[in-house]
């Protein structure tokens with residue numbers, strides 16, 4: 230049976246879609262506050278938390294590229310800027326409840342946030358601060374899932390915790406098939422060969438090559454973020 234873990238340092242990936250919740254606007258303050266409170270509850274226990282935020286609630290490069298002369302790279306830079314908006318919102322929410330939080334961006338915006346400096350990020354984590362990595366990898370044609378895998382490997386975090394709006398990975402699309410089953414564990418191999426849309430190939434391959442387990446779980450269920458960070462059994466665990 231699937232064991233529980235005691236992570237020391239985790240990389241939490243929050244998609245833009247998850248941040249939007251069911252709010253009319255792009256960001257749901259109830260969601261950001263719930264994230265902040267659950268993260269606070271685990272940093273108090275001494276777990277180090279780094280976060281990568283997505284931007285799909287505001288702008289997704291791939292769906293805009295090609296429209297009215299917008300090239301893919303420009304569209305992706307806009308997408309990366311969207312993640313910075315989410316990061317600053319989340320930082321403000323975290324700090325409003327007393328969690329020291331730093332945002333580091335993959336390209337310089339020094340008036341707004343620190344630039345990404347690996348050793349500095351690690352130092353923040355060691356001091357008990359939360360670090361939010363914004364602007365993805367800083368490169369067009371990538372995703373924030375890949376940024377999550379990359380930053381996780383760089384800062385020696387032990388796991389990528391992918392917070393989504395679904396309970397985990399299913400053997401079929403639960404929106405169309407009511408009999409679809411939630412999978413408890415999966416191998417990287419199964420994810421790639423069955424083309425289960427968990428993460429894009431670049432992200433999952435990077436996790437596999439670096440032996441980084443991925444937990445996919447539902448952020449909208451109260452308590453789940455804290456559970457995932459504490460290593461309790463939640464969602465689907467992907468590993469070798």
Ligand code: UDP
Nearest residue numbers: 245283284285290305308309365366372373
């Ligand atoms: N993006 C990018 N490079 C990266 C990360 C993100 O170009 O390393 C752009 C891309 O256009 C993407 C957008 O930023 O569509 C928002 O990120 P993503 O779609 O990964 O966000 P999520 O789906 O997690 O909300």
